[in-house]
Amino acid sequence: MSINRREWLARLAAGGAGLLLPARRTAAAPGPVPQAAPAPSPTPEACPLALKDFQPRSMLHVAEHKVERARFPVIDIHTHLGWSKGEEISFLTTPDQILPVMDRKNVRTMVNLTGGSGAGLAQSIRTFESAAPGRFLTFTEPSWHRIAQPGYSQWQADEMERAKKAGAKGLKILKTLGLFLREGGTTGPLVKIDDPRFDPMWDACGRLGLPVAIHVSDPEAFFTPIDRFNERYDELGNHPDWSFHGRDFPSNAELLAARNRMFARHPNTRFIVLHVGNNAENLGFVSENLDRFPHHVVELGARIGELGRQPRTARRFIEKYQDRVLFGTDAVPPPDGENYPQQVFKDELYEIYYRFLETEDEYFDYAPAVVPPQGRWRIYGLGLPEPILKKVYHDNAARILGLTS
């Protein structure tokens, strides 16, 4: 006769497993053996639970450390305080709204990467930098909408000089390049990342000492079907437009290869490759690139979920490249930021980053959200030593940005 584990446990509870546990039998108080029938327990088949309703709570009892302030002053190299469209810009917040959070969290400087161009850039600089000198820095963006105009290539290069004069500290490239920008703007074939029309722009940035913060491609799971095998199933369900599977999209590998061809052509331009080199799932590949292209550094924004689920590999990576890793969060102020909890600008976001970098806490949430928003896993702290923390929080970014203090 064979019984399954559930039946065996039920017999135990009913006292029917005496042969298996004679010692317990003799120790039991005298009296009738209870004949309790096991109550039917709900099974997944009998009580189906929608994935969206599954919110398991960890029963682990392990050390928890709340890190309210970073150990050293922070430069957050990757934030979005506004969104631009053409030369127009709309702001998501005001200096008054975010300075108190910065003060509480020991964030000395925030770099607003999406500072726009032309009149929008001037407005970004006026709005934030003038309000609190030294606390905000601004990057400019290319004028993609002009790409079809004659003479665009040289005009865009010259625009870098004008942007620098206006006060821009660098150039930001969104994943627009490679995944959205098309020959006709929104129609026609996709424009390649290594399109030679941008060569004068990359060169101008090198000549002018403007670092290029670049985001191309996206998590690997965004390039695979949205099905039961996709580890970012919830996230892609919440943001189906983040899927680049199918249609005429290049693969993740093709995008990164195009980026690398462009890097190889511009050795005198400094690149800040956002989101851990745009391939946080594959630190071996990111390491190869760091070795191959000494003119680039990487940044952590919105990828501690990836780093924190491979804490031993991630710590070795940061130790090895401790002069080339920059702190960034990809923070977006609420209410817009609430749509992406891993990026929402608030105290808790910074506390999670600090906990991840400074402590050896285990199995905690990488974002202030009920359900882990990028994938259903939790993370482990790196416990970085102070000299490395200081570099990652501040010194590496200060060097790249040419700040004196």
Ligand SMILES: [Zn+2]
């Ligand atoms: Zn970003």
